[in-house]
Amino acid sequence: MSNRKGNVSVEWTEWHKEPNTAGLEQAGAIQDFAGAEAAYKQLINQGSILSMVNLARWYELRPKDDGGADFEQAEIWYQRAIEAGSAVATLPVGYFYLRRKDYEKARSVFLIGKERGYAPSILRLGDLYAKGLGVQQNYDTAQDLFKRAAKMGNIWAKQTVAVLNMRRSKNVVEKILGSIMIGLSNLEFKYQNWREPRSEKLKK
Template sequence: MSKQLPCDNPRAHQAIFILTILLSIAIAVAIPGATFADVASGYSAYQSKDYNKAFREWISLAQQGDAQAQRNIGLLYENGLGVIQNYSTAAEWYHKAAVQGDAGAQFNLGLLYEKGSGISQNQILAIEWYRKAAAQGIAQAETRLGYVYQHGIGVSLDYVQSADWYRRAAEKGDPAAQANLGTLYASGKGVGLDDAAAVHWWEKAARQGAAEAQFNLARRYVTGKGVIKDAGQAAIWYQKAAQAGLPQAENDLGVLYATGSTVGHDDATAATWYRRAADQGLPEGQNNLAKLYFQGKGLIKSNAQAAQWWGKAADQGFADAQFNLALMYKDGLGVGKDRSKAVLWLRKAAEQGHAPAAKSLNRMLQE
């Protein structure tokens, strides 16, 4: 099964944050010439998905210098809501609000700099704006700072600082921070190795729908590290992560159905989950789907389909698939018989330490 996963989705961070910020509009203090009704009307229109009206309500306030309105106009331009999508214009409005100290705009401008959307990619400036937003207690900005320190992006790699920023955001309830703090505890990076603490934070994130945390939690219920083994709980969390579209979870859930572990043996359902993972390019899923095609379990037997899926996984360097594809070429199953290709794939697998491939390669070379 697959290794534990980090959680990194800056776009998701922004979507969560924007919703929070927009909720604050209802209690905003109006600027001279603007009324509370103007602000509330724009928010109501946004909630009703009448983005044209939201734009009309906010643009005049933004032009008068209202920072929240400027940030919200930036949001509309960034997402093409009521206006033609334009990242450059979004960045301009975010900047106007950010220099006035609007934390939401600071965070969103940081994201644009990080991704290079509408402005030149600049990790240093992204971090600068994240720091400003984090100084105002914005959890998602703290999470991004945790991430850049964890991976040394624009700063020196520093797991202690990473853990500190993640903890600040995690304690505010940010699921990505909770998931990543759990990963640091699982690896002992920046914090003491603590499997129970890893499970604690993963569970908090998992209950908020963080698929990576759901997957990691499921694996811990399988292994019993930091939690009492519970195959039923493992199946539940694999199911949630798989339904969220996480390919590693889709593959592992397929394994549960293929082996009949806790969910009942069902090759057809296993094939369905393997295919979902395979279609997302996961080599483990491609390899497992190929095996079912070759064995005719859960779907109609097809050597050609087996060879095709093993080929996809083999191209990604998956040793078991390289070995199986080599045997298909050796025996002419689903592909034309081709000794040279068989030797090629056996050699690739053997170079990765695949013992059966090495043995088969030696036999072929001695023939």
């Protein structure tokens, strides 16, 4: 995991705060809803925050054979993960609200991610400002957020900054530099995907 706050990845930090990482991995391999629900609730009772996120995702995406999606329970567990202090949770929770087209709640969640120093959520917050979803459209604010996420190592943010610079600049040299930056970020993406495919540098 790679988006680093200081010298430590945000995701690495949260993973190593988990009380039972082996149990969390085992729960993630469970295929049926009832089994996963029981495993995650047991881990939650032990203090696992990431299990709240995973349980919420199960409720959101629960198969019809198991009763179908339960958005109310999904939101409850997503919000509990946020309230417990997780930065990593802000990305899936924000996406939960985006899928519900509740852009204001999505913005508020991504803003929490920004405050907690999580680059993928900062990138998504910038996207909301760029598109004017849940907030007044503001390209300057969007670009500032993209740049912040890029400085934290997020590859998608680096590409976004490069594309925006190319589009907004009339300077040929700057356009060439932007093109080079995109090429370098593509190479970085391939390397990172090979080295750490689950890295937060690759998340958007």
